[in-house]
Amino acid sequence: MDNITIAIAKGRLGEKGLELFKNTDMEIVREEDSRKLVFKDSKEKTTYIFVKPADVVTYVEKGVVDLGIVGKDVILEENKDIYEIMDLNYGRCRFVIAGFKNLYSVKKNDVLRIASKYPQYVQSVFENRDQRIEIIKLNGSVELAPLIGLSDVIVDIVETGNTLRDNGLEILEELDPISARLIVNKVSYRFKYETIQKIEKILGGE
């Protein structure tokens, strides 16, 4: 088996990914409360590094790691040249367009202002639509934007829709479904093909 380096998105999604390796050869060995960003398994064959979600895709594309575990939302936003080989079937949610009722259709002939953490993705969604848009890039609390008049609608990921409802917004359109994915560098995929297939099996692939 080849040595493998895996980039893990910091946070809940990445932690859940690590659980999938539990009780296998690849299980991570970590000290309690460590601030380290690099860990290995007990045989030191697998290296895990912890990075921000958006950087997982970059690390994989640049080939400094072989594999990455990251949400589909980040993959769509980053749109990099990688293989996306597995749906890990957790972290399910959905990209949606949300806003106040009716406003969406009224804006047909006007510039639609869209607030989002995912500007590239929004651009790609509206690329072939007959709608002029202005994208407002935010870094959090996107739901706030329509409430205070910063934007007409938002594009964001939604799990239950509770946050939207609490803020008086509704889903106007459902876009791509999201979940955690296993991504791989194209060159690693070719050079470490057998090992990567084994990892797919460990992660529940057929």
Add this chain to the structure above:
Amino acid sequence: MRFTTISEELAVTKLKKGIEREIEGYFESKGFSLIEPRIFQKYDEYVRSNFRQDSSKTVKVLSGNSRIFILRPDITTNVLGEIFSKWDGEPPLKVYYNSKIYLNKPGGKILENYQMGIESLGDDILDADKEIVEMATALMGTLGEPFILELGSSKYLDGFFREIAMNASDESEIRELISKKNRYSLRRKLQSLQIEGTILDFVLDMQGNMEEVIKMAYSHEINHEMKEALDELENLREFFTDKQMAKGIKFDLSMLPDLDYYDGIVFKGYCQSIPNKILSGGRYDRLTEEFGVRVPAIGFMIDMDLVTRIRNKGEK
């Protein structure tokens, strides 16, 4: 490459020039002649023959009477224009180039990429396949690092899609999933379309060891075009096995060509230390039709910036 001192820059340039001479010598020893591509191309012509390429990536230049030109974004189509304006398909023609391409990069920058490559036009298909892929393998072998050359054929999947009634957007979505090696979403998509029991269920298994892949692929072949694709690959497999050059060569029938114009054998070369493809090429007979005569045509390009980077590392 970026340099901090001029002496470093000159040293690397010298190394690169040396490699270029080496490769030029190799190409010439195989009977290939140098061709120099034009730097400007007409924008409309480019868009017409590369409708699936992202034309926003091309670097535009306005001429004095406000016609739009682009700096050449790829060399093959460029030299073909030159060649077919003066050549009618006979006798076979072998050319090589040593040039740059220009593309827009994010942040307003312009990418200059040094490429060398060869084109073999009008030669017998099976012979030319062997010659060109052997030369590609030989060049990868000079890098001094383990390499993999992956070989596929665009005709295999094209042949399949011709047999099955499917609307264009579903087909392109399925192709996209295959190209991302995204087995799981592919399966879900096929279920939603109720397409089951076709090669699409297996196409992502058709990669790796040459012998296993070709055997599996033959068992799923359903028409002449698919069989032809496999016969051409099998021709190469036998050739490389006989020459004991099979190490490092893999088949991948789920590989989709990067450029629209490939129809037949396609291949890419990788080295372990570089995260991008170093070499890529394929057969593009169909493209020659656009220039007036359909002739067998195959070629490849090798990224000289990456080659220099690898060899420079090796020197140190």
